[in-house]
Amino acid sequence: MASNLRAKTAIISKTLTRPRPAGAFYAVSSSYISTSSADTAASAAASSSSQSPHDKEKGSKWTRWFLFLPGAITFGLGTWQIFRRQDKIKVLDYRLKRLEMEPLKLNGMSHSSEILETLEFRRVVCKGVFDNGRSIYIGPRSRSICGVTENGYYVITPLMRIPGDAESVQSPVLVNRGWVPRSWRDKSFEVPEDREKSSSMDAVPAPPNEQSWWRIFQSKKQKTVKDQASAITSVEVIGVARGSEKPSIFVPANDPNSGQWFYVDVPAIAVSCGLPKDTLLIEDINENFNPSNPYPIPKDVNSLIHSSVMPQDHLNYTLTWYSLSAAVTFMAFKRLKPKISRR
Structure with missing residues (x-):
């Protein structure tokens, strides 16, 4: 390449020494410029062709990765x-071992947060009276009965102590009594209206000449209520201590003001029922229910050792x-x- 450049330089020098008409110099110089530009383009193409394999190899490595x-x-x-x-x-092994332990009696046990953590998935026995007026319905939850799917709810009812009974619970307990149909929830919303009507009727003042008779009737009524309360048989619940549920992102938030509960939140449910936040929640697993009144249907104990995604x-x-x-x-x-x- 250098020898070609020297030869071209010699030819140009000879050409410049000769007498030429005007405009000849520009022709020669233009021919030289075009020749040199062609050489430059050729060298650039050669250099680009020498770099392309390296770039291709570098790109192929990324493609492999x-x-x-x-x-x-x-x-x-x-x-x-x-x-x-x-x-x-x-x-699942931890839950199974806890369920196989002997049931604990809750009659004299205090409900502190530390004790509640140690009780989860333990079987417990408690005795008391259900306060049906403060029941909470969680749902809707579907249940398949004889191949037919029916929507319903889980009913959670406070279990209150029995005055003068040392074997009953000393502190209130929330009990998930099981699944009930939708009609149960509808009836529970109708009860407060009836209570308001009865309370408004009781608030009507009696005439002066009938106050004595009204007092006698009222005292008899209160005595009847007390007799009915004493006649209410206490219930013994065999259940499993549980905690709050962890809802997915698709489950709506609970709305205690409107009575809409979509998942179990034990502290919030306890506060809504007028109970302390550290109230214990147990799920009823007693299979001895009355065939004439099958609802609520308690949970199956096998569901506690079953997960939506099993090890298999x-x-x-x-x-x-x-x-x-x-x-x-x-x-x-x-x-x-x-x-x-x-x-």
Whole structure:
């Protein structure tokens, strides 16, 4: 390339020494400029052609990494399911061991927050009287009966102490009595209206000449109510201590003011019932219910050792993710194999 440049320089110098008419110099110089620009373009093309293989090789490395990225992600998901399966096995074994313990009696037990944490998934026995007027309905919750799905609710009722009975609970307890149909909730909303009407009728003052008779009638009425209260048989509840539910993002928020409860929030339910926040919640698992009045239907104890995703499901997910990872990785190798053979 240098020898060609020297020869061209010599030719130009000879040409310039000769006498030329006007305008000849510009022709020669223009021919030189065009020749030199062509050489410059050729050298630039050569340099670009020398750099393109390096850039292609650099880009192919990134492409390889991206081809193997889906296989790495699916492999990680399969490994994560293995750890999830081990955790689920430990949780279910813990619940099963707690349920196999002897039931505890709550007649003389104080309800502190520390004790409540140690009682979860323990079977307990408590005796008292249900305060049906302060029942809370959680739902709607569907239930399949003989292949027919019916919407209903879980009813939570405070269990109050029996005055003068040392065997009854000394502090109120919330009891999830089980599933009830929608009609139960509708009737509970009608009861307060009837109570308001009866209270308004009782508030009507009696004439002066009838006050004595009214007092006698009122005293008899109060005595009848006391007799009925004493005649109410106490209930013994066998249940399992539970905590609050953890709702998903699709579950609406509870609205205590309107009586809408979509999930179990023990402190909020206790406050709504006029009870302390640290009130204990137990789920009734007593299977001895009256056939003539089957509602509420208590929860099955097997549901407490059952999860929406069981360990076998985690194992199936693991095999699925690993199979997908192997398939995607094999496709990546298959995609790169022709390029390797050509090189």
